[in-house]
Amino acid sequence: MTKRARSALSDRVLSGCSVFLCLLLASLPLSLLAHSGIHKQIEDATRRIAEDPANPQGYVQRGNLYRIHRDWDYALADFSAAKQLDATAAGAELGLGQTRLEQGSPQQALPYLNRAVALQPGNVRALVTRAQAWQALGKPLAAAADYSTAIEQFPESGKPLPDYYLQCARAYAAAGDAYIGKALQSLDDGLQVLGNLQTLALYAVALEIQRGNPDAALLRLDPLLASASRKEFLLLERGDILLAANRDQEARQAFLAAQAAIAALPPRHRYTRSVQQLETTLTARLQASAAQDDHER
Numbered sequence: 001m002t003k004r005a006r007s008a009l010s011d012r013v014l015s016g017c018s019v020f021l022c023l024l025l026a027s028l029p030l031s032l033l034a035h036s037g038i039h040k041q042i043e044d045a046t047r048r049i050a051e052d053p054a055n056p057q058g059y060v061q062r063g064n065l066y067r068i069h070r071d072w073d074y075a076l077a078d079f080s081a082a083k084q085l086d087a088t089a090a091g092a093e094l095g096l097g098q099t100r101l102e103q104g105s106p107q108q109a110l111p112y113l114n115r116a117v118a119l120q121p122g123n124v125r126a127l128v129t130r131a132q133a134w135q136a137l138g139k140p141l142a143a144a145a146d147y148s149t150a151i152e153q154f155p156e157s158g159k160p161l162p163d164y165y166l167q168c169a170r171a172y173a174a175a176g177d178a179y180i181g182k183a184l185q186s187l188d189d190g191l192q193v194l195g196n197l198q199t200l201a202l203y204a205v206a207l208e209i210q211r212g213n214p215d216a217a218l219l220r221l222d223p224l225l226a227s228a229s230r231k232e233f234l235l236l237e238r239g240d241i242l243l244a245a246n247r248d249q250e251a252r253q254a255f256l257a258a259q260a261a262i263a264a265l266p267p268r269h270r271y272t273r274s275v276q277q278l279e280t281t282l283t284a285r286l287q288a289s290a291a292q293d294d295h296e297r
Contacts, residue, residue: 057089093126100112168183232278
């Protein structure tokens with residue numbers, strides 16, 4: 001498989017990952033996607049500060065509400081007030097770092113986040129936020145190290161978020177092909193802890209393709225196919241991997257199986273935009289394959 005083919009195929013698989021992430025996001029409750037009642041929460045926090053103005057935690061709590069609401073100046077003022085009350089307040093340092101990062105200033109965020117981690121080395125949120133700052137600054141190995149440390153902080157009874165493993169793997173992959181093995185190890189660790197999540201497994205497929213190992217990619221994809229209730233998109237991925245590996249006959253079988261899976265869908269799924277786009281793609285793949293056969297004959 002050529003490097004260009006690997007890159008194009010990897011991009012297609014990563015696009016599939018994005019689809020699954022979007023579906024996951026769409027399934028979350030609206031309460032998690034919107035800052036419902038934030039003004040009332042700010043009013044309550046302001047009342048608590050008036051009752052106990054020497055408590056730095058009150059300013060940290062209100063600062064985070066302002067930060068969520070993107071009232072940057074108010075947020076920075078509250079975190080700074082908390083820091084003046086208690087120079088060892090890790091929450092104030094973290095809040096200042098988060099605010100600067102969300103303002104698009106990772107370089108300004110980093111000193112605050114370094115102090116937050118120094119004050120509380122096991123603070124997962126501080127580690128993950130600093131990892132995001134490292135990523136924004138083009139320091140993927142530093143980011144991967146912080147994600148790895150954050151994952152290690154979870155007790156045996158707890159489970160890290162899938163995104164921690166995913167972002168750790170992305171950071172390693174961004175460091176270059178020499179680190180793809182470490183990226184895959186992060187994903188495999190996540191799969192072992194959290195189960196066979198498609199978001200992690202599909203990115204592992206893409207990384208196997210990126211390093212020119214289609215057989216390993218298929219070994220990772222086939223268990224997903226076996227357990228998936230909807231197989232049509234995964235069958236397209238399987239066909240593309242086989243096609244790039246010059247296994248044309250097997251690729252055609254996968255494309256035809258994807259068409260059959262679409263035909264078996266109930267109408268409410270069969271006529272969605274994404275499925276119709278998939279049908280168009282499959283038709284194009286099969287036509288190109290048939291044209292290639294005619295040319296070879």
